[in-house]
Amino acid sequence: MRLLVSLLSVRRCGLLRLRPATSSTRLACLRAACPRNCCKAFPLVEVEAKEASCGVLLTQQLEGKTYLQRHKGACIHFNSGLCSVYSSRPSSCREYPWYRINNVLYVDRGCPGIQESGLGDRLEVEDLQEMARYYTTLPRWLRRLTIWLQVHW
Ligand code: SF4
Ligand code: SF4
Structure with a gap:
């Protein structure tokens, strides 16, 4: 339930508006000046077990x-508009604003730092884990609905 409430909260901030990354997109992060700052907007940022075990990240269950x-x-x-653990940040943060859904690359069009032009520094789909990993605690039908809504709504 906390996960779904978190998702709705992020959507209210204007983020998680996923669209296929068909063109050359790159991220020019606005950092502290970003009106939708993802480091504030995402109430739940998942950490994998091996990332948590490094001892740098402060986590909760x-x-x-x-x-x-x-x-x-x-x-x-x-901290002061920046990530204080940048080199150790979890893969959730490293991969954002790109996502992999059924082996297709998506990008969060709600992220104000996404630009169409440039050579592109986007991640490739094979660099990402499937988005479904975030929703393994949900029933299969709800997991699929949750992802569908982020792409179509
Ligand atoms: S939402 Fe996009 S532009 Fe804003 S802080 Fe996050 S990555 Fe940077
Ligand atoms: S670990 Fe760093 S990049 Fe990830 S949400 Fe926290 S401050 Fe942002």
């Missing part, structure tokens, strides 16, 4: 999964 802790409305590692 919720509903059987590991997430970054929060502090004052943002990720606990968000």
